[in-house]
Amino acid sequence: MTERRPRKDATRNRAAVLAAADALFARCEHPEEVTMADIAAAAGVGKGTLFRAFGDRTGLIRALYEARLEPVRNAVEEGPSPLGPATPPLQRVPALLDAVLCFKLDNRHLALALEQTGADSPYRAEHYGRWHSLLRDLLERIPGPADSDFTAHALLAATRADLVEYLAGERRTPREELRRKLADFTAEVLGARARTGPAAEG
Numbered sequence: 001m002t003e004r005r006p007r008k009d010a011t012r013n014r015a016a017v018l019a020a021a022d023a024l025f026a027r028c029e030h031p032e033e034v035t036m037a038d039i040a041a042a043a044g045v046g047k048g049t050l051f052r053a054f055g056d057r058t059g060l061i062r063a064l065y066e067a068r069l070e071p072v073r074n075a076v077e078e079g080p081s082p083l084g085p086a087t088p089p090l091q092r093v094p095a096l097l098d099a100v101l102c103f104k105l106d107n108r109h110l111a112l113a114l115e116q117t118g119a120d121s122p123y124r125a126e127h128y129g130r131w132h133s134l135l136r137d138l139l140e141r142i143p144g145p146a147d148s149d150f151t152a153h154a155l156l157a158a159t160r161a162d163l164v165e166y167l168a169g170e171r172r173t174p175r176e177e178l179r180r181k182l183a184d185f186t187a188e189v190l191g192a193r194a195r196t197g198p199a200a201e202g
Contacts, residue, residue, distance in 0.1 A: 014053055016043040021064050022110070031113035036060070065114050068107055069127065072099055076134070089138040094186045096138075097155055100131060101182050104164040105175055111161035122160075123153075131156060142190060155189060158182055 020042035024034045036057050040047045054060035072083075081087040082095035104111045115122045122128060135152035157163075159182070167173045 010053070013043070013045050013049055017045060017050060017053065017060070018064050018067055019043070021060060022068070025064075025107075025110040025113060028109055031109045031116065034113070061110070061114050065107070065110055065127065068110065069103065072103055073130075075099070089141045090190060093135060093138050093142075093155075093190060094183055096131070096135065097159060097182060097186055098179055100156070100159045101164065101179060104159055104161055105168055105178070108161065108165050108168065112165050115161045128156070144192070146192070151189065155186060158185060 017039060021034070021039045024038055024042060025031060028034050036047055036050050039060065040050050043050075050060060054063055075083045076085075076096065076099070078084065082091050083099055087095065114125070123132075132152050135155060136148045139146075139148035139151050164178075167178060168175070
């Protein structure tokens with residue numbers, strides 16, 4: 001049986017909804033202020049259209065987040081150095097964390113909204129699992145006795161949306177300063193692993 005393609009109006013409505021939600025989250029003061037009714041009105045569609053297409057507010061936020069993240073994901077999966085898969089782990093780990101931080105800075109309220117949705121832990125979210133697995137696997141290729149699973153969690157904690165919002169929003173820490181601080185922290189973690197690895201012990 002041939003798979004049915006979405007109707008043109010459904011595709012157009014979906015694009016309009018994502019664009020409207022994107023704009024609303026970008027200029028809101030607090031992500032919880034953006035409602036399904038607001039998004040429907042901005043997109044020029046009925047609320048029923050949103051619920052049919054995305055299920056609920058969480059589903060819509062996830063779809064928008066994934067759409068915004070796609071260029072970064074493509075760069076990580078098949079792009080050149082320093083994000084791409086051919087990059088040595090010691091260079092790729094800090095580049096990946098910098099990419100996550102920059103994405104969160106560029107999409108602060110959207111990322112915060114996603115972390116705040118529903119009752120599920122943000123650590124069980126699919127996008128978090130992808131980043132964690134990738135970092136854990138890279139860390140396992142860097143000599144050192146530290147637990148790669150925990151270290152990956154600890155490094156990603158420095159890019160949590162609520163922390164980014166606090167530092168960039170409330171404390172108004174400049175973007176480049178945040179990037180530098182994360183790079184320094186990552187270098188310390190990776191350096192400690194290298195210094196205490198098998199080669200250092202010999």
